[in-house]
Amino acid sequence: MEKVIRVVLAGPRGKMGTEALQLIERTEHFELVSAVDYKYGGGTVQQFYPGYQGEAAVYETLEECIENEKFDVLVDLTTPEIGKKHAFLSLKNGIRPVIGTTGFTNDELAELKELASQNGLGCIIAPNFAIGAILMMKFSAMAAKYFKDIEIIELHHDQKLDAPSGTALKTVQMIEEAREYKRQGHPSEVETEKGARGAEMNGMRVHSVRLPGLVAHQQVLFGGDGQLLTVRHDSMNRASFMSGVKVSIEEVMKLSELIYGLENIMD
C-alpha cells in the first residue's frame, strides 16, 4: 500500500478548491487533514462540502493550521497574493507546497528556490496543471525555433484576477529559452489606442481576453512567409487540472528542490 500523504487545502470553496477536495477524498493515499478558509475558521469542511464524511477542521489562517496540525503538503488554490505568502510560510515550517496560484516574480521564484533547497524540501509551483496546456507550451517552444514572429492570446473567465495569465507568462519564458529577442510588428507601428497591441514581452505581444463563458484557453500564433501556425489549448472545466494536482502532490514528496512548471517533472 502507498504511504498516505497528509494534505491541507487552502481555498477549499473556490472553483478549483471544490474539485481538489473531491480529488483528495477519492484518492486512497491522500488524507485531508484540514482546510484553510477565512470564512469558516473554527468550523469543519462538512459545513460547505455536503456529503463529506471526514472530520477535517477549518482554520482561518495557515499559521493557525501549522500550529495545530501535522501534515506533509499544502495545496494552495487561493489568490496570487495569498499563494505567495503560503509558499514562503510552508517552506519555513517544513511543509511542501503545491501552488496553483500565479503571479510570482522571478525574484520571488529565486528566493523560494533557495529556501526549498536550504530546507531540502520539495516545492511545486505550477502555472498550469493541465497536461494539454503543458504540451501546448512545449510545442510552442519547439515551433519558436523555426517561427520567430509570435503573438499569444490567452482567454479566461471574467473572475480571473491576474493578467496576463500565469500560463502566458510561462509560455513567454519557455519561448525566450528557444529564440532570441525579436520585436513583433512594424518598427514604426503606433498604438492610437493604448493597449491595442497587447503587452510586449521579449518582443512578443501578449493579449488577455476576459469573458463570462470562458474557462481557460490559450492560443499561440506563429507567422512565417505565406504560412501561419496556431497551437491552441482549451480547458473546458476545472476537472482538466486535477490529474496535474494529483501528480504534483505525489511528486512534491520525492523532491528536495523547487520545480516551476510541471514540464520539469514530465518524462
Ligand SMILES: NC(=O)C1=CN([C@@H]2O[C@H](COP(=O)(O)OP(=O)(O)OC[C@H]3O[C@@H](n4cnc5c(N)ncnc54)[C@H](O)[C@@H]3O)[C@@H](O)[C@H]2O)C=CC1
Ligand atoms: N495552476 C493551474 O492550473 C490553475 C490555477 N488557477 C489559479 O488558482 C487560483 C484559484 O482559482 P479559482 O478556484 O478559479 O478561484 P476562486 O475565486 O473560485 O477561488 C479562490 C478561493 O480562495 C479563497 N481564498 C481567498 N483568500 C483566502 C485566504 N486568505 N485563505 C483561504 N482561502 C482564501 C476564496 O474564498 C475562494 O473560495 C487562482 O489564483 C487561479 O489563477 C486556476 C485554475 C488552474
Ligand SMILES: O=C(O)C1=N[C@H](C(=O)O)C[C@H](O)C1
Ligand atoms: O485563473 C484561472 O482560471 C487559471 N489560472 C492559471 C493561469 O493564470 O494560467 C491556469 C489556467 O489558465 C486557469
